[in-house]
Amino acid sequence: MTDNEVFLLFVMTLLSQNPKFTVMKKLIRNAALPVMMLMAVSVTSSGQEYIKLERSKTLHLDNNSEKTEMPIKVTVEYNYLRVKIQGQIHKGDILIELIDPDGEVQRDFKIEAGSAAAEGIDLGDKGYVASEIEKSYREPERGNWTVRIRAENATGQVRIYSLQIYNPRTNLIELEQIEKDTDEHIG
Amino acid sequence: MNKVFLALVLFLMGFVSTSFAQHNITVDIEIDTTKWAPVAYLSLIPDFNNMNTISYGQIIEQSEISKEGLCEFSTGYLPEEEHLYRVHFSKKGDSPASLIIGGKDHNHFFLFAARNSEVSVTVNRGNGFINDLKFEGYSLNKALWIINASLEALDSIGQNGNIVNREYAIESVNEEIKTYADTCSLPLLSLYALYNINYSEDYDNNPAFYRRYLHKWRSQKSSYFREFRSSIRAEIKPARIISIIGGSVILIIIVAMAIYYKREKKNNKNPISRLTIQERKVLDLLKQGKSNKEIAEECSVSVSTIKSHVNSIYSKLDVRSRKEIMDIEYQTTWNKSDFPSSTL
Numbered sequence: 113m114t115d116n117e118v119f120l121l122f123v124m125t126l127l128s129q130n131p132k133f134t135v136m137k138k139l140i141r142n143a144a145l146p147v148m149m150l151m152a153v154s155v156t157s158s159g160q161e162y163i164k165l166e167r168s169k170t171l172h173l174d175n176n177s178e179k180t181e182m183p184i185k186v187t188v189e190y191n192y193l194r195v196k197i198q199g200q201i202h203k204g205d206i207l208i209e210l211i212d213p214d215g216e217v218q219r220d221f222k223i224e225a226g227s228a229a230a231e232g233i234d235l236g237d238k239g240y241v242a243s244e245i246e247k248s249y250r251e252p253e254r255g256n257w258t259v260r261i262r263a264e265n266a267t268g269q270v271r272i273y274s275l276q277i278y279n280p281r282t283n284l285i286e287l288e289q290i291e292k293d294t295d296e297h298i299g
Numbered sequence: 300m301n302k303v304f305l306a307l308v309l310f311l312m313g314f315v316s317t318s319f320a321q322h323n324i325t326v327d328i329e330i331d332t333t334k335w336a337p338v339a340y341l342s343l344i345p346d347f348n349n350m351n352t353i354s355y356g357q358i359i360e361q362s363e364i365s366k367e368g369l370c371e372f373s374t375g376y377l378p379e380e381e382h383l384y385r386v387h388f389s390k391k392g393d394s395p396a397s398l399i400i401g402g403k404d405h406n407h408f409f410l411f412a413a414r415n416s417e418v419s420v421t422v423n424r425g426n427g428f429i430n431d432l433k434f435e436g437y438s439l440n441k442a443l444w445i446i447n448a449s450l451e452a453l454d455s456i457g458q459n460g461n462i463v464n465r466e467y468a469i470e471s472v473n474e475e476i477k478t479y480a481d482t483c484s485l486p487l488l489s490l491y492a493l494y495n496i497n498y499s500e501d502y503d504n505n506p507a508f509y510r511r512y513l514h515k516w517r518s519q520k521s522s523y524f525r526e527f528r529s530s531i532r533a534e535i536k537p538a539r540i541i542s543i544i545g546g547s548v549i550l551i552i553i554v555a556m557a558i559y560y561k562r563e564k565k566n567n568k569n570p571i572s573r574l575t576i577q578e579r580k581v582l583d584l585l586k587q588g589k590s591n592k593e594i595a596e597e598c599s600v601s602v603s604t605i606k607s608h609v610n611s612i613y614s615k616l617d618v619r620s621r622k623e624i625m626d627i628e629y630q631t632t633w634n635k636s637d638f639p640s641s642t643l
Contacts, residue, residue, distance in 0.1 A: 196402070200394075216500075221400055224354035240394050243353045246402030251465075 163278040165190065171270045173201065176263040182272055184257040186213070190276035193252035197259055198244040201225045201268030206261060208270065210247065213255025219245045226265065240268060322415040324372040326386060328422040328429075330364060335428070336391050337364040341372045344383040346526040347494035350409065353398040357385075361395070374416050380521055381413045381439065381487050386420070388428070403427040409447075411439040411487065439488060446492050449476050477501070481512070486519050490527060499530070571627075573615045581608040585624050 171180060186193055197208055201223050209220040225241040259272050326339055342357035344350055349357075362370040372386075387407035389397050399406040405427055412418050419435040432447075434440035453472045473496045480496075483489035493512070502509050509531055516524060574582060584594045591609065595602045618624055 217497075219400065220351060221398065222349070222352040224352060224356070241353055241355065242394050242397040243351075243400070244398075245351075245400040 163189075165276040167272075167274045169272045171261065171272070173204075173206070173263050173266045173268050173270070175204070175265055175267050177204075177265055178263055180261045180263070182259045182261075184259065184272075184274045186252050186254050186257055186276065188254055190278050191251050192249070192275075192277040193257070194246070194248040194275040194277075195257070195259070196244065196246045196273045198242070198271045198273075199223050199261075199268065200240050200242040200270075201266050202240045203268070204266030205264045206266045206268070206270065208243075208245070208262075209258075209260045210245065211258040211260060213253050213257060219247050221245050225268070322374045322417050324374055324384070324386075324410065324412055324418040324420070326362075326364075326370050326372075326420045326422065327368055328364065328370070328388075329368050329424055330388065330428075332391075334390060336389050336393075336395075338362070338389070338395070339364055339370045339372075340387050340389070340395055342385045342387065343378075344385055344409070345522050347383070347491060347523060348526065348530075350383075350385070350494075351398070351400055353396050355396045358396065374412055374414060374418070377412055377414045377416075379414045381411055383409055383487075383491070383523070384412055385409050405429055408432055409443070410434070410437075411443060412437060439485060442483075442485060442488050443491070446476065446479065446488070446495070449479075450495050473501070477508075481508070486516050487521065487523060489516070490523055493527075502531070570616055574612060578608050578612050578615070581605060582612055582624065585609070585612070585621060586627075588625075 167184070169182060171182075184193075184195065195210055197210065199206055199208055199221070202225055204226045205222065205224045207220065207222045210218045212218050221243045223241050223243050261270055324341070328339075330337065339362050340358050341360045341362070343359050344357070360372050362372055364370045385407050386409075387398060389395050389406070390404070397406075403426060406429065408420070408422070408429055410418055410420060417436040418440060420440075421433040421435075422429055423431040423433065425431060432444060434444055449472060453469060453476075476492050476496050480489045480492035483492065498509070513528060513531060571579065571582070580598070581594055584597060589597070591602050591605045595605045598605070612624070613619065616624070616627065618627070
């Protein structure tokens with residue numbers, strides 16, 4: 113398989129995630145998916161390449177007090193999911209939850225910067241409180257995963273990174289290599 | 300005399316050295332100083348819900364990590380009761396209050412300690428920054444390590460394995476940890492295990508277990524148990540209120556229906572019971588064959604009043620003529636003295 117074919121497949125997969133491209137979605141599901149699987153086998157058997165879908169989004173908070181939900185759609189095309197959520201705030205509190213398609217909270221964390229100010233603690237030049245969670249799943253549950261952010265007078269930012277990989281063989285050694293490769297991407 | 304003095308001095312020296320001996324949490328960790336700041340932070344975690352919370356307010360002490368990879372926190376000033384503590388490390392240039400949960404840079408671990416307890420932790424590096432812990436000293440932490448090993452297994456099942464069998468595997472590990480919590484003789488550790496299997500979801504399936512658990516540890520006054528009790532009560536309360544309200548509504552409906560049916564039954568049996576006292580008296584006189592005028596005279600009321608009563612009697616007994624009234628058989632159930640003529 114050529115690089116162009118891999119790129120085309122990647123673009124098609126990206127488009128299939130967009131609800132506006134319903135025709136493309138149907139095409140991917142009904143016709144292109146078997147082709148993609150075949151192509152993926154040839155890619156992974158080489159041990160060099162794999163099909164991946166990366167997404168990154170940053171939410172800026174400016175004294176916000178609201179609940180924000182960000183979906184991560186896991187479709188049948190992918191059998192590996194890695195999610196990393198980083199929060200960094202100067203003021204207020206935030207609670208961040210990673211919720212699976214069944215509605216179960218898989219990971220959560222809370223950052224409280226409000227209490228520092230209330231207790232008269234000088235945050236100095238490192239004037240923020242930070243936390244991050246990371247979780248990866250092999251054969252993740254299909255459906256809509258959600259990152260829920262509840263902010264309370266919070267100022268700062270939250271960065272959400274998700275990576276989905278298609279690797280039909282679920283070969284542990286290959287996946288470990290993929291994880292290592294993507295470590296640099298997600299920072 | 301000198302011997303007595305010498306013995307006294309030795310006793311005092313022993314007492315002083317015992318009383319003022321330094322008790323520490325000692326951490327032995329190998330860190331990459333190009334990536335991590337050579338400082339460790341100790342935080343007090345007041346309840347198990349806050350294990351993944353980070354704030355400056357939680358940090359109670361910091362300690363420089365020596366070139367040999369050692370750092371110490373004094374336990375002499377810690378609260379007397381056992382508490383959960385978190386030791387974390389920050390990356391170079393990052394805020395001291397930064398927590399990384401999961402992944403290769405997972406930067407913290409938990410331990411139990413009390414005032415003057417001696418805790419020694421050796422952090423072994425593997426694939427990640429904090430891969431494996433070895434506790435010595437304070438016995439509670441050795442048991443903590445066992446639970447954490449099960450929790451790691453649980454986490455690993457969540458990340459790997461066959462999607463079909465994953466739920467079953469998670470359920471069985473959860474059950475194992477719950478059994479440990481149930482049989483553990485150390486209350487704080489038992490509660491720690493329970494919190495880590497997400498008890499609030501499990502509560503719906505087995506509320507009896509949690510009621511029994513609360514009863515078993517009813518003497519525990521620590522902040523951890525207080526928090527647990529209030530969260531369980533919050534679970535119990537709505538369920539109990541709903542069941543009480545629901546039960547009351549059903550009971551009221553049953554009683555109301557019983558009264559209604561009883562009354563209906565009685566009414567159907569004796570249509571005379573639908574008549575008022577005055578109407579019954581008029582009916583009695585009608586059955587004697589008296590006219591409206593005679594009845595009015597006997598009852599000392601106007602004829603129009605009697606006509607009104609007669610119409611009402613016709614309607615209630617579903618009759619159309621005096622002849623039909625004569626045919627009605629009924630038992631007179633009142634005495635004349637009960638109804639003085641003035642009531643009409």
